[in-house]
Amino acid sequence: MAGTKTVLYWCGVAMVLILVGAASLFARAQDQNGERILFLHHSVGEALIDEGGVRETLSAAGYDFYDHGYNDDGLRLADGTDSGTHFDVPGDNTDPDGIAELFSQPYLEGGGNAFSQLMEYDVILFKSCFPTSNIADAGHLEQLQEHYLEVRDRIDLHPEKLFIIVTQPPQVPNNSDIGEARLARELADWLGSVDFLGARTNVRTFDLFDELAGSDDFLLPPYRIDEWDAHPNTLANRSVGPVFARFIDEAIDEYRPQATLEPPLEHAEPEHVVETRESRERVRTGVVAGASIDSFESGGELWHGDTGSPGSAVLCQIDDSEAWDGSHALGIEYQIANDDWVDCGTYFDPQDWSAGEGISFWTRADRDAIEVTLMVFSGPLEDTTPFEVVFEIGPAAMLSWETYSFLWSDFEVASWADPGGLDALDPSSITGYGFSFGSWGDQPNRAQVWIDDLRLGGGS
Numbered sequence: 001m002a003g004t005k006t007v008l009y010w011c012g013v014a015m016v017l018i019l020v021g022a023a024s025l026f027a028r029a030q031d032q033n034g035e036r037i038l039f040l041h042h043s044v045g046e047a048l049i050d051e052g053g054v055r056e057t058l059s060a061a062g063y064d065f066y067d068h069g070y071n072d073d074g075l076r077l078a079d080g081t082d083s084g085t086h087f088d089v090p091g092d093n094t095d096p097d098g099i100a101e102l103f104s105q106p107y108l109e110g111g112g113n114a115f116s117q118l119m120e121y122d123v124i125l126f127k128s129c130f131p132t133s134n135i136a137d138a139g140h141l142e143q144l145q146e147h148y149l150e151v152r153d154r155i156d157l158h159p160e161k162l163f164i165i166v167t168q169p170p171q172v173p174n175n176s177d178i179g180e181a182r183l184a185r186e187l188a189d190w191l192g193s194v195d196f197l198g199a200r201t202n203v204r205t206f207d208l209f210d211e212l213a214g215s216d217d218f219l220l221p222p223y224r225i226d227e228w229d230a231h232p233n234t235l236a237n238r239s240v241g242p243v244f245a246r247f248i249d250e251a252i253d254e255y256r257p258q259a260t261l262e263p264p265l266e267h268a269e270p271e272h273v274v275e276t277r278e279s280r281e282r283v284r285t286g287v288v289a290g291a292s293i294d295s296f297e298s299g300g301e302l303w304h305g306d307t308g309s310p311g312s313a314v315l316c317q318i319d320d321s322e323a324w325d326g327s328h329a330l331g332i333e334y335q336i337a338n339d340d341w342v343d344c345g346t347y348f349d350p351q352d353w354s355a356g357e358g359i360s361f362w363t364r365a366d367r368d369a370i371e372v373t374l375m376v377f378s379g380p381l382e383d384t385t386p387f388e389v390v391f392e393i394g395p396a397a398m399l400s401w402e403t404y405s406f407l408w409s410d411f412e413v414a415s416w417a418d419p420g421g422l423d424a425l426d427p428s429s430i431t432g433y434g435f436s437f438g439s440w441g442d443q444p445n446r447a448q449v450w451i452d453d454l455r456l457g458g459g460s
Contacts, residue, residue, distance in 0.1 A: 035252060036078075038121035039067040040087075042094055042129050044169050044231060046073070048208075051234050052241015053317070057082055061249055066121065087114040095128050096147035103154040111352045119161065123252060127166035127208065130219075130230040133184035134176055141183050145190060152196070155203050163203045164248065167191050169215040172230045183219035184209065204251045211240045216311035222313035222335055235333075239305060239315050293353070293454045296328045303330065303346050311337035312439075316344035321373060324362040324401045324452035332449045336439035338376060343375075345434020350381055354428040356456025360405035366448040368395040373436040378425045384432070385421030387411035393449065405457055 016109065039045060046069050049055055055078075064078040074086035079141050089439035090101045105115035118124050146167070167188040171181065190196055197203060212232055214220045222234035232240070238388050296318050305314035312335065319331030334342045353359075359376070370393040377384045384414040389410045396402045411425045439445040 035123065036065045036121045037063055037065045037123040037125070037248065038118060039125040039166075040089070040094060040118070041064070041067060041125075041127045042069055044129055045069065045166075047231065047234075048237050048241055048244060051237035052244065053238075054241050055246045057242060057245035058248060063252075064247075087117045089114045091406055094126065095132055096144045096151075099126055099128065100147040100150040103151045103454055114146040119158065121161075123162045123164065123248070125164040125166055125206075125248070128168040130169040131173050132168035132170040132187075133180065133209070133230075135180050135183035135187060137179075138183070141187060145196075148191065148196070150437075152200075152203065156200070159202050161202060161347050162252060164251055165191055165203065165205045167205065167207050167209040169230065169232060170209055170217060170219045172219050172224060172227060173216075174228050175230060176218070178216070181213075185217040185270075201255060204247075204255075206244060206247050208240070208244070211243060212236060216310075220310050220313070222311070235313055235315060238317060239313065242303070242317065281416065284434050291355075291456055293359070293456060294330075295326055295453055296323075296330050296451075297326045297433075301346060305334075306343040306345075308340040308342070309337055312340045312342050314342035314344060314437075319450060322364055322450040322452075324364075326452075329450040329452035330363075331436060332437075332451070334437055334447060336437065336445045337442050338445070341436060341438040343434055343436045345375065345432060347377065347432030350429045350431050352428045353430045353456055356427070358405060358407040358410070358457055359454065360403060361454040362452045363393055364401050364402045364452075365393045365397045365398050365451045368393060368398055370437065370447055370449065371440075372407065372449070375414065375434045375436060376425060376430060377432040378427070379422045379431065381431055383418075383421065385425075385426045386414040386417050387422075388414045388436075401452070 039049070041048075045067065049067055055065045055067075059078070066075060066078055068075045068087055068089070069093045071086045071089055073082075075083040077083050089098070090105075091098055093099075093101070102114050102118075105113045111117040111120055132144070135144065151165075155161075155180040168184070170184060173181075176184075188207055188219075192205040192207050197205065212219055212223055219230055219232065220236070223232050223239075225231055225233045262454060303316035303318075306314045307314060314332065314334040315332055318328050318329050322331065323329045330344075332344045334344075336342055359374075372391055372393060374389050374391065376387050378387055379385045389406050389412070391404055394402065408425050408427050413421065413423065435449070435451065437447070437449075
């Protein structure tokens with residue numbers, strides 16, 4: 001059961017609010033004919049985009065997302081179609097030395113070389129591939145760091161652009177060794193450190209290495225295609241893609257106030273705006289009794305998976321393969337190591353759910369006898385308390401959708417909650433909720449579950 005956990009990534013004082021001002025971002029993106037993002041990558045980046053829904057997520061938030069792979073593949077446009085052109089990246093090389101060579105090119109108006117074509121975009125991302133993680137020794141590491149410092153020096157000349165460095169993916173053990181893997185981790189850590197970034201406001205680092213690597217600094221076993229191929233598999237891309245897209249969104253949101261010279265408009269947001277994460281949360285704050293908390297139709301919810309150990313994996317995403325009502329539901333697919341757990345959750349600014357006496361939702365699963373812990377976070381934002389109620393998905397949910405309802409009084413303080421929190425759930429201040437699964441006892445270690453039409457109700 002979830003009560004055996006000692007740490008939950010997205011609870012307690014560690015909870016971090018990541019709901020960004022997407023409405024204002026979208027408004028500015030429209031004013032600027034779309035925020036133009038360019039991601040320079042090779043095969044790992046292409047799979048992350050295609051299988052992780054990166055383009056779709058960023059497009060829904062109002063951005064124009066372009067990407068460039070190998071020169072033979074070239075530039076893909078914001079709608080995902082091939083442009084039929086490429087930047088002529090020097091040597092087709094996106095390793096650190098290749099990126100340094102690219103960034104050493106002169107800036108030419110009209111895009112006369114690869115660097116100049118990069119500079120036609122507002123946000124520039126670039127990534128080296130997993131062979132970069134084969135770092136032979138400290139001297140080799142220092143050489144790679146020098147290449148990144150050369151790139152950083154060029155970045156400093158362009159404060160009007162936002163640059164996002166994506167760390168290299170990890171290797172698999174058959175293609176590397178422990179010493180190389182540790183140095184690969186050191187390189188990734190350094191790229192995200194104050195030593196490298198300093199106080200710069202126009203450069204950020206997305207740690208793809210850390211998202212994919214286990215405690216041994218190799219690609220996590222559940223994320224491997226096989227024991228020789230270091231390309232992350234579909235589960236890895238579907239898990240990391242939403243995190244990557246969210247990071248880009250947040251980086252742009254944090255950068256723009258320093259990047260723009262224009263004062264904010266006093267009434268920048270019109271009366272009728274395109275629905276975004278911010279506008280949805282504003283409407284949902286103070287939900288009336290019986291109203292839908294989430295029908296998962298918008299596709300923009302921010303869901304996060306967490307595991308007890310690197311041997312487990314979980315994918316949380318808005319899924320169009322199953323739905324109780326409409327065309328989408330929350331899909332949770334997991335594989336759990338023995339005596340381990342996984343979580344799938346979302347969190348947000350405080351919302352008032354006190355108009356209802358409890359919560360209800362519909363569930364389907366690909367198997368029965370699955371014990372589920374529903375978690376709800378309540379209380380002051382700076383000191384939230386987790387509450388839980390446990391239920392079991394029965395055989396009926398394998399054949400058709402099954403409904404579950406719980407009163408607020410059914411929820412108990414989680415055994416892993418920090419002391420000094422609330423004694424009882426306060427529905428007037430809800431900051432998140434989620435679902436937890438474990439593999440202890442006779443519980444299955446693999447399953448797929450769908451949740452839909454979460455709403456306030458009277459309980460059972």
